[in-house]
Amino acid sequence: MAIIAPSLLAANFLQLQDECDMLNKSQADWFHLDVMDGRFVPNISYGPMLIEFFRKTTTKICDVHLMIEEPGNFVEIFKKAGADILTVHLEACPHLHRNIQQIKSLGMQAGVALNPHTPVSLLKDILGDIDLVCLMSVNPGFGGQSFIPNTLEKIKQLRAMISEKSLNVKIEIDGGVTEENAQQIIQAGADVLVAGSTVFKSPDPIATIARLKAM
Numbered sequence: 258m259a260i261i262a263p264s265l266l267a268a269n270f271l272q273l274q275d276e277c278d279m280l281n282k283s284q285a286d287w288f289h290l291d292v293m294d295g296r297f298v299p300n301i302s303y304g305p306m307l308i309e310f311f312r313k314t315t316t317k318i319c320d321v322h323l324m325i326e327e328p329g330n331f332v333e334i335f336k337k338a339g340a341d342i343l344t345v346h347l348e349a350c351p352h353l354h355r356n357i358q359q360i361k362s363l364g365m366q367a368g369v370a371l372n373p374h375t376p377v378s379l380l381k382d383i384l385g386d387i388d389l390v391c392l393m394s395v396n397p398g399f400g401g402q403s404f405i406p407n408t409l410e411k412i413k414q415l416r417a418m419i420s421e422k423s424l425n426v427k428i429e430i431d432g433g434v435t436e437e438n439a440q441q442i443i444q445a446g447a448d449v450l451v452a453g454s455t456v457f458k459s460p461d462p463i464a465t466i467a468r469l470k471a472m
């Protein structure tokens with residue numbers, strides 16, 4: 258059974274308490290929280306202040322996806338805000354190993370995200386140090402885009418790398434996940450499905466989450 262991580266980016270921000278209450282009641286496992294800086298990605302979302310509020314509304318795992326440059330400057334701030342999992346982009350981190358150590362030394366789980374064009378082979382020498390790989394299945398920056406089919410091949414390759422070394426690393430798929438493609442993504446070897454639009458634009462988000470969970 259996959260871990261379901263609805264992305265709050267697609268929520269109605271004028272009714273955040275209701276959206277959080279809905280997720281808390283649902284079978285969602287994690288809150289996926291997308292932080293964008295307008296530099297690493299061409300969009301700005303929200304920062305640690307909002308994550309502090311999300312933290313107070315839920316006991317679910319707060320999975321924070323940093324789409325920002327120089328994420329090392331913000332590791333402590335996001336720990337204080339309440340992140341359980343902190344994911345940084347490989348493309349934003351010339352000193353990725355140091356950043357992973359920073360995250361783990363503060364007691365959070367560490368994730369590495371890859372853009373669609375970044376090969377999974379680049380993870381070879383960091384895979385044993387991390388808890389999660391977030392494979393972007395759209396170009397990061399916006400919700401509501403279509404799933405890039407080549408991601409399925411990347412999931413299979415990464416799954417083989419993880420199995421070969423008997424590691425305990427989760428594969429998270431982020432972007433364009435729908436009720437139509439979720440099964441295929443899980444079959445390819447994914448552990449975590451991030452879903453923004455599919456959950457929040459649904460007429461019955463709780464039922465949609467339940468269906469994703471049952472796949």
Ligand code: DX5
Pocket residue numbers: 264266267289291322324395396397398399400401402431432433434451452453454455
């Ligand atoms: C995109 C974000 C995603 C996004 C997914 O940069 O990382 O988490 O919210 O949204 P959907 O599920 O609508 O593609």
Ligand code: ZN
Pocket residue numbers: 264289290291322431451
């Ligand atoms: Zn994300």
